[in-house]
Amino acid sequence: MFANSVRQGLRAASRQSVRAFASAAPRAAPRTGFVVAGAAVAGLAAFYATNEVKLDAAKKTIAGTYKTDSERSFVMIKPDGVSRQLVGKIVSRFEERGYKLVAIKTVTPSEDLAKEHYSDLAARPFYPGLVKYITSGTPVVAMVWEGKDVIKQGRRIVGATNPLDADPGSVRGQYAVSVGRNLIHASDSFEAATKEIGLWFQQGELSDYEPVAWPWVMADN
Numbered sequence: 352m353f354a355n356s357v358r359q360g361l362r363a364a365s366r367q368s369v370r371a372f373a374s375a376a377p378r379a380a381p382r383t384g385f386v387v388a389g390a391a392v393a394g395l396a397a398f399y400a401t402n403e404v405k406l407d408a409a410k411k412t413i414a415g416t417y418k419t420d421s422e423r424s425f426v427m428i429k430p431d432g433v434s435r436q437l438v439g440k441i442v443s444r445f446e447e448r449g450y451k452l453v454a455i456k457t458v459t460p461s462e463d464l465a466k467e468h469y470s471d472l473a474a475r476p477f478y479p480g481l482v483k484y485i486t487s488g489t490p491v492v493a494m495v496w497e498g499k500d501v502i503k504q505g506r507r508i509v510g511a512t513n514p515l516d517a518d519p520g521s522v523r524g525q526y527a528v529s530v531g532r533n534l535i536h537a538s539d540s541f542e543a544a545t546k547e548i549g550l551w552f553q554q555g556e557l558s559d560y561e562p563v564a565w566p567w568v569m570a571d572n
């Protein structure tokens with residue numbers, strides 16, 4: 352009975368996720384789902400994660416198919432990363448890990464684009480400053496990277512939001528000091544990747560090719 356009601360709550364959270372994704376606010380979806388699961392019972396986050404993976408595994412979007420070699424993440428070197436001339440070092444991290452560069456371009460974001468990208472943070476006190484920072488006039492480098500677990504691994508390469516908490520081996524942990532100037536963004540979920548790649552790129556800007564080492568990097572056995 353209890354387990355059933357928890358499962359129903361989780362299914363409702365998943366449905367809410369899909370609805371939120373459809374209404375272009377996907378970054379909020381996993382958090383909403385997590386809150387519902389967390390409220391239901393501590394420790395069931397893992398169950399929710401499994402549930403979410405099953406839900407997403409069937410979906411193919413502009414971010415590829417979740418949990419396959421075609422999974423894609425949107426990664427953006429923010430204006431401070433460009434201004435500090437860290438682009439090459441950051442690109443190398445993803446390349447050397449074995450991920451495939453599917454698209455890359457510089458963009459000087461408009462206010463509308465920055466606001467849409469960070470729409471889930473609109474109510475946060477730092478939001479105006481965040482939009483001002485992203486629209487400073489210095490370009491960002493917008494990229495799409497592809498490969499197995501690139502969303503989760505990408506977040507590890509990037510490091511925790513606050514550089515104070517970031518692993519010293521991560522980009523933020525090695526090069527950043529302030530949460531307000533943390534150099535880089537990477538999608539934090541499949542829904543976010545789908546929204547963000549669609550927001551920053553046209554389908555025709557995304558390349559389809561196989562790097563020579565691809566089977567050596569992606570094979571499981």
Ligand SMILES: Nc1ncnc2c1ncn2[C@@H]1O[C@H](COP(=O)(O)OP(=O)(O)OP(=O)(O)O)[C@@H](O)[C@H]1O
Binds near residue numbers: 472481531533
């Ligand atoms: N307390 C804060 N003060 C100033 N800026 C902040 C603060 N918290 C977050 N930010 C900025 O907002 C961005 C988005 O915050 P979010 O909580 O989504 O973290 P994140 O997912 O690690 O970052 P990003 O979306 O840029 O990858 C952060 O990367 C940072 O630039």
